[in-house]
Amino acid sequence: MAIGNAAAGLRRENLLPISLTAKEISLAETDTGPPTAEEELVEGCRTGNIEAFERLYEAHGPRMKSIAMNLLGNAADAEDAVQEAFLKIYRAARGFRGQSAFTTWVYRVLVNTCYDLMRRGRRRPEMVASDAVELPPARGADHPLRLSLEQCLGRLRPRHRSVFLLFEVEGFSHREIGEILDVPEGTSKTLLFTAKRELQGMLWTGGAAARLSAS
Amino acid sequence: MRTFECSDLQEALRSREPELLDALDVHAASCPRCREQHALWTAISDAAPSLRKEWETPRLWPHIRQALVREESSPRRLWSFRSASGGRSWVPAAAAAALFVVAAAGLWVFQAGSGGREPLVAGAWRYQDALMTEQALDDVQRRETDYLQSIERLSRLVEPRLRQAETPLVASYREKLLLLDGAITEIRTEIERNQYNTHLRRELLAMYDEKQRTLQDLMKEAQS
Numbered sequence: 068m069a070i071g072n073a074a075a076g077l078r079r080e081n082l083l084p085i086s087l088t089a090k091e092i093s094l095a096e097t098d099t100g101p102p103t104a105e106e107e108l109v110e111g112c113r114t115g116n117i118e119a120f121e122r123l124y125e126a127h128g129p130r131m132k133s134i135a136m137n138l139l140g141n142a143a144d145a146e147d148a149v150q151e152a153f154l155k156i157y158r159a160a161r162g163f164r165g166q167s168a169f170t171t172w173v174y175r176v177l178v179n180t181c182y183d184l185m186r187r188g189r190r191r192p193e194m195v196a197s198d199a200v201e202l203p204p205a206r207g208a209d210h211p212l213r214l215s216l217e218q219c220l221g222r223l224r225p226r227h228r229s230v231f232l233l234f235e236v237e238g239f240s241h242r243e244i245g246e247i248l249d250v251p252e253g254t255s256k257t258l259l260f261t262a263k264r265e266l267q268g269m270l271w272t273g274g275a276a277a278r279l280s281a282s
Numbered sequence: 283m284r285t286f287e288c289s290d291l292q293e294a295l296r297s298r299e300p301e302l303l304d305a306l307d308v309h310a311a312s313c314p315r316c317r318e319q320h321a322l323w324t325a326i327s328d329a330a331p332s333l334r335k336e337w338e339t340p341r342l343w344p345h346i347r348q349a350l351v352r353e354e355s356s357p358r359r360l361w362s363f364r365s366a367s368g369g370r371s372w373v374p375a376a377a378a379a380a381l382f383v384v385a386a387a388g389l390w391v392f393q394a395g396s397g398g399r400e401p402l403v404a405g406a407w408r409y410q411d412a413l414m415t416e417q418a419l420d421d422v423q424r425r426e427t428d429y430l431q432s433i434e435r436l437s438r439l440v441e442p443r444l445r446q447a448e449t450p451l452v453a454s455y456r457e458k459l460l461l462l463d464g465a466i467t468e469i470r471t472e473i474e475r476n477q478y479n480t481h482l483r484r485e486l487l488a489m490y491d492e493k494q495r496t497l498q499d500l501m502k503e504a505q506s
Binding site: 070117120121124128129132133136137142145146147149150151153154157158211212213216217220231232235236237238259263264266267270271 | 328342453
């Protein structure tokens with residue numbers, strides 16, 4: 068799938084899969100055929116080519132902003148996190164040797180940057196986006212559970228919140244989430260189940276099930 | 283089909299086993315509570331994609347680009363002790379160096395205890411020199427304390443500027459200083475375990491040097 072399709076839309080099948088595995092990168096290095104767009108992107112980033120970073124931003128920026136926004140709770144912090152992540156990627160890309168898929172690594176840097184910002188204490192993860200900045204309504208924004216879910220999400224522990232966001236909101240697979248969060252795939256599944264169970268409990272207590280039935 | 287109890291609900295949702303889910307469907311037809319819980323579980327996944335945030339940020343890429351260009355043109359590329367993904371790249375190197383010193387010292391001791399023969403490694407004595415004496419250690423620690431105090435004074439001067447300015451460059455400096463402080467703390471912890479390790483002392487000195495230069499750069503930046 069072309070990299071430029073990354074921001075194509077909400078539906079999971081439209082999201083760019085982070086499909087280039089370490090093995091594939093390794094294979095690509097020995098392949099005599101012309102490099103793919105993604106291989107060129109990786110190589111461009113490794114050599115510090117700013118244009119390659121612009122392509123990376125075009126392909127993954129929207130998704131990065133969304134993840135950062137949901138983790139940090141407001142648009143300004145999300146944009147700071149994306150910018151900081153790009154700087155870190157720029158500094159470290161030279162040493163990237165394909166231990167994991169490049170794009171997985173990019174998201175890993177982003178998530179760690181968000182965690183760093185949360186640890187620095189300036190960020191308020193419990194703050195919901197709608198309180199902080201006027202955003203255009205997301206597709207499917209009329210879902211009766213959206214607001215309640217967003218509020219409950221802010222009360223989850225960061226790791227559970229991350230897995231829920233990456234899987235259910237952003238459409239990453241458990242294998243990819245495992246690489247991003249540096250946990251085994253099985254742990255990702257367990258964290259997702261726990262996150263959903265906690266959300267279910269909070270929503271149930273808050274009467275969301277009744278409202279859902281009524282709608 | 284197996285009998286389904288209300289207590290099986292969580293297991294059915296966790297395992298997603300088709301047989302269990304079929305049993306849940308049958309059970310839910312006559313159990314409103316399980317039906318609602320299951321519906322809520324499904325609704326969470328259905329609603330989740332609506333949490334994806336999309337908004338226009340026409341100034342974000344220009345800012346990032348500017349920061350990258352500044353980074354590129356910086357005479358001294360910012361270096362990190364930790365990889366961007368959170369690892370600590372200097373730790374294996376420091377550990378390997380420490381292991382090497384210990385192994386060499388062990389070899390020397392072994393040689394000395396086995397009849398005073400010539401060391402197997404001609405340069406083994408050099409490692410004795412590399413390990414500091416008590417006197418040298420006192421001297422190093424005293425100078426290190428003086429040096430650290432001077433850097434701390436510089437830090438205090440820069441601190442208000444770090445707090446006030448919110449430009450990407452200052453944020454970058456702030457991040458670098460945080461990394462340096464983290465690395466300094468970790469090396470100091472290592473040194474506490476092995477005070478005579480000259481390699482770790484050099485690493486520490488290099489980090490203090492870097493911190494000093496960064497603070498000076500930041501001062502210059504603030505004055506310009």
